[in-house]
Structure formats: structure tokens, C-alpha cells
Amino acid sequence: MSITAEILSIGTELLLGDIINTDAQVISEGLSELGINLYYTSVVGDNPERIRRSVELAKSRADLLITTGGLGPTYDDITKETVSQCYGRRLVRHEETVRRLETYFSRRGITLTENNYSQAMLPEGCTVFTNEWGTAPGVAFDTEDGKSVIMLPGPPSECFPMWRECAMPWLASKSDACLVSRTIRVVGLGEAPMEAMLRPIIEKMTNPTVAPYAKVGECLLRVTAKAATKEEAFAMTEPVVADMCSRLGDVVYGVDAESLEARVVELFAEQGKTIATAESCTGGLVGERITSVPGASRVYLGGAVCYSNEMKTRLLGVKEETLARFGAVSRETAAEMARGARERTGADFAVALTGVAGPSESESKPMGLVYIAVAGDGIEVVRECTFGRAGGRERVRSNAATTALDMLRRALLGLKLEK
């Protein structure tokens, strides 16, 4: 597929700066996986004349137009009307969508107004993407002169899944191919060294393709294969995923995992083991991340946030002598915090963090210095981390939490815990 695409995001709220255009980023990422060139993206407000001009411009310079936004039921949602007009399509009532809307609203005890029915007026002969996450369906169609159009709703909670689950497969199917994308998630190895290590191999690959991405505190590899069927495409990813995983080693925490914390919860649940936390500089962030996973109660008991020295003693039994001799930010304090949390909660594993989040430095210890301890049956390891000042307090805390979660994973799996 050597076609070119253009993204047009529609919504005055984007031009007012009320919201960030995350839709464009997610769609861009997907186009790049599909090997579709993207030369321009733009944003326009809810103004029919300017939308029309933007659509005409996109039509003149790209094969595929993807719009986001303006599919709602209110008077300023005019994407379908305007875009369909530009491509010479009329809108017709889509009965299945009418029924879906009626069910959706009656379940909530709401009667549909005339406005709501406008959401069921769709371009004639289009492919309808059922919206499982909201009310406005997405649509796609091809024109006689070889152009294609996709329209997706604006709210990211609807746009993201509809892009990945409906629009991307529709695009892939146009080339008689099914597309399967796998994600290898990596923690504890930067994007630059990962890329340097894999570039000679991945830059020659065409199907599957392998693309590295950096995320905050971690990175990922996306392996994407095209084939006649989903099963075939999936099968094609398998050896590549296996090869990449074996090259990367134990920094891979999961394939197609949702997040590090989700993977930690899953692994501990599989082994029936429990976790406790003892947090100083992160102030509750590790607990917050673990409990952001639905069902975290299967493995997470709780723990203590002890921001002051006194609380380290009162809540976790850290010895006053340890604090006086080594300081709150020390290997020894971290170890006693982990031990204390484990004893007081009865958890199988406890992780403890104490450090200098900054911006000010304390006890003549530099910002970004964090000690992270893990205690478990026969395990007691403290890792000294220096996260540096760049990125500020927030980045230090977030990197510390990520490292703590990774150390829990490593402790459970019996992997090397020291750097």
C-alpha cells in the first residue's frame, strides 16, 4: 500500500486549546504501522465553510482522508454532512444504527430526540463501524476515483478503540490483507540502546515490520504482520516476537500486556502471592499504580506511606538509630522499611522506596537518588538508583515507581535484582 493519508480533526474545542489532539497521534502511529504515508494533519473548527475547504484541500493532496470529531447529536456536529457533500454522497438512514441508539437510550431511561436520530444518518453505501464505546458510529467508504474516507468520533475513549479495532482492519482489508499487531513491552532498557541493538535486524524487515516506541519510563516494540487471514498474520508474528524477546532477554515484561502494573498483578495472581508497599518519596504512587489495575485486590494488601522520619518508625518500625546513623535516604532505611511493611501486613513480598524527589536536595543527597528495597521469602535486595534532575520531581517519582514495580516482578520470577 503506497497510498498517502491526511488527518483532519474537527472541533472548535481543539482550536481553543481546551483539549489536546491525542486522536491525531494515535491515528498517526497506526498509519505508520500500516505503511501508509502521512504528509499533513490539520485541525479546523465547527465551521461548515472552513471544514469544506479543508476537506477539498485534503482530497486534492491525499488518497485517504481520516476525520475525527463532529459526529455528535448537536447542531455544531456537521462532519458527516459536510464531508459527504464534498465527496458527492447523500446521507441515508441506517436502520441498524437507529435500533442500536434506541436500545442504548432506553436502557438509560432516556427518550431519543430528533437530534439523536441524526446520528443514524450515514453516507449511502458506507461501511459502518459500530461504536461499542459511545453512540456515534464511525463510517468509511471508497469513491469511484480511488479515494477513501474514514470518519471517527472525537472523544479519545471512542476514537482510539474504533481506530484500532475497526478502521485499521478496514484499511488492511483493502489490500486483501489482515493485519495483526503485537506489542513487546520492555522496562529497564532505554529506547536508544534498544534501537541500537535491534536496528540492523529490524530495518530490513518488511512483513512483519518491527517498530520501536518510547513511553515514559519504558519502551515497546510493535510487531505488525499482514496476511490473508488474521490467523496467518498472527502466526507470522510469532517467530518474530519470540526472536525479539530472546534478543532482549528479561527486560521484556510482557507481550500484549496492558501495562507494567497490570503484568505485575497478573504474575502475582498466577502464583497466589501478595504485595505490600512502603513509600516515602513516591508518597503512594506505587500503591496507586498497582490499584489502578481492576482486580488488584487479588494480590495487593496495602502498606504505609511514611513521609516523615517519625512515621517510618511509627508505621513501619524503622529503628531511630538507623535513621540517625544512615539518614532517611539510605540503603539501610529502605531495607528496614521493606522488612517492616512485610511483617506488619503479612505480605509475601514488600517493596519500599526512599529518596530525594527534589527539587530541593536533602541531607546533602542529590535530587534523583532513590533507594528501592524488595523483601520476600529469603530475598532482601536494595537497589541504589540515580534518576537525575532532568524531567524534575514528577519524572524522578514516576521512574522510581516503575523501577519498584519491575523489582517486584523480578523478585517473583527469580530474576537478577541488582543492576
Added chain:
Amino acid sequence: MSITAEILSIGTELLLGDIINTDAQVISEGLSELGINLYYTSVVGDNPERIRRSVELAKSRADLLITTGGLGPTYDDITKETVSQCYGRRLVRHEETVRRLETYFSRRGITLTENNYSQAMLPEGCTVFTNEWGTAPGVAFDTEDGKSVIMLPGPPSECFPMWRECAMPWLASKSDACLVSRTIRVVGLGEAPMEAMLRPIIEKMTNPTVAPYAKVGECLLRVTAKAATKEEAFAMTEPVVADMCSRLGDVVYGVDAESLEARVVELFAEQGKTIATAESCTGGLVGERITSVPGASRVYLGGAVCYSNEMKTRLLGVKEETLARFGAVSRETAAEMARGARERTGADFAVALTGVAGPSESESKPMGLVYIAVAGDGIEVVRECTFGRAGGRERVRSNAATTALDMLRRALLGLKLEK
């Protein structure tokens, strides 16, 4: 100023979806404060021909072009060359920038290469925005036919402050006016009722202008005045800020405050009072938010995360009988958690949260039901909150944490705590 602006973000990494275009959002917000109309924003890659076409298009439909990105020292940073060409400006060496770069690099022990000097080649006769956050200066100039151009670096850590501190004042100064913007922050009142309440008053205002914005879990009003001097503009905001605050009442938690948590830390520090937390469904989020504020150690002692029933008893002394009779998600458990946290830490105030974050429901209690208790000297209040399913688990937790922080503020200030 009834001019129209257009934002052009330049960088292939944006089209690949590697990064989100936060620059455009921040600039859009500022333009709207300045009363400058923004009709289009677009993104183009590091391609000279496509940049040229995009610049010509913007020039044809807007008075002011703002570009971001492409000011770095490498071969694909071609914004200045291309844009200057379109506007008929030649690039000349800016000696002050040369000296700044030499100082910047020599401090880091790096010798400048020819590439680096290219960053000092700037459009003839332009205004130079010194970059205190990186190396590439920003520039601005006016053309004979009444058009204006601003070029800013792409990295948000450079673009955001240069936009607010250099480019926005430059734009304001073009109308012989200084601009002062104040922020009234509101919690516990939705954007829709706030807007309904204030619209008749604010929609007639021209200087200062008052604009409402919705943020997650809270909202804000931005009051912006233009005058000949900063002092005068600030003075003009004063009666409007006072009027808005008195209309809104105690849902205003701060004027020009950074965040609710920062305001809570500030208020407690002023009164020399301390805080403890006891979290179940939020798993540490309240502690995390308090400790995200630099210097939170002045007021925050710590607390317990007790995700399981047993931990509520072990760590906070909640009676087993209470849990058995009323359940973990109950008014009674929340109250005992707060009391326990206060006793065990010795804090002046403790806040406790227990609820159903979802997605699954427990004890036949609905998702979104959260009990939040505050305990203090002579104070013990439990609020029953129903945050609803929309927005999911994350939104329930985040709204619960915001309400908990607001209840701490209200308890300290002796404001009404019940809804």
C-alpha cells in the same frame, strides 16, 4: 486585536505519532486568551517543499503564522530557512546568539560544530526570543504588508515557557498593551453550572475578558486584562477577580494557585497543621497528589493504604465488627479509618476513603460509591459520594481524591463539609 492566526507544527516525529502535539494546545489556549482568532492548525513533516506549501497556505488565510519545531542544529531542521524565504527575509548571523551558544557549550565542555552556528542565523531585523531552556532562540517579525511570523522551538520544555514569557508579551505589545492573566480555581462545582451562573455577566465583558475552562475534576476561570503597563492590567483584573470569587463563594480554592494539592499544602503550612491519609479504593492516590507538591513534607506525615479488610484492621484499627456489620464500603468504616489514621500518626487532620472504584461491583454496592471521612480536632464528617460509572475506574478514583483534598481544605478553613 481582531487578527487571525494559524499554527504550523513542523516535525516528521509528529506525523509518525511518536509524540503528541502539546505545543499546539498550549499556543491555542494562549491565543484564545489574547482574543486572537485561530481557524486552522496543521502539522507537516521535515520536507522543504511541503513546509513551503503549508507556509504559503497559512500566509494566504491568516495574519499571524506561528511555527513550532525545526529550529535544531541538524540537517532536517529547516524551518527558519523555508519560512524566511516565503516571507522574503534573508538569514543573518546574530552575534549575541553566537555568544550565548559558545557560553552554553563551553560550560558543558563541548566545542561548537558548524551545525551549531546555524542556530545563530536568524531572519534579518527580527525580534529574538532568548531561549533560557535550550539552545535554539525563537524569533518574531512583522512584514510590510501587515503579516506577522513567530517561530518557536519544538520541545515542549522550551516551547511552553517561550510562548508564555516571550511570544505572548510580544503579541500583546503590538497593540501597545500589556497582558495580565489570572486564574480562579474552582472545585466542587461543574463547568456547566458555573457557566450557566456566570454567562450573563461574562459574555458582555471585553477587557478584562473572563473565560471558563473545564479540567479533570475541577474547573477554572481565566481573567485576562490588557493595559498600557503590567501594573495597570493587573489592577484591572483585581475587581473582576474579587467579583467572580464572591459570586462563586467557597468553591473557589485559590487565585493563581497551581493545583488543589498545592493549595492544600500551602494552607496547612500557613496554619502549621499536619495531614495523614487512609486510603482504600484510591490505593495511595491522595498521598501521591499531596506529595507531588514540592515541600509537602512540611504538612504531610503519611498514612496507610489498606486495600484488604484485614489491613483496615491491622494498620488502622478498624473494628472487625464494623466491617462485618456495615461492610468495608460504608460510612462507619470510613470514619474509623480516619480516626485510626489520625491516632496512629498523630496528625491534626486525617482523611480516609473507601469505595467501589469498579469496574466490578462489590458487596452489592454500585461502582462509583465512595465514602470520604475527615477527622480533626472536634471534627468528624463522612461524605457519601456517587461518582458514576462514566469515565471508568480511573475517573472514580481521581474524583474521589479531588473530593478528599477539598474536604481537607474545608475542614481546615471551617467551611461546610457536608454536600
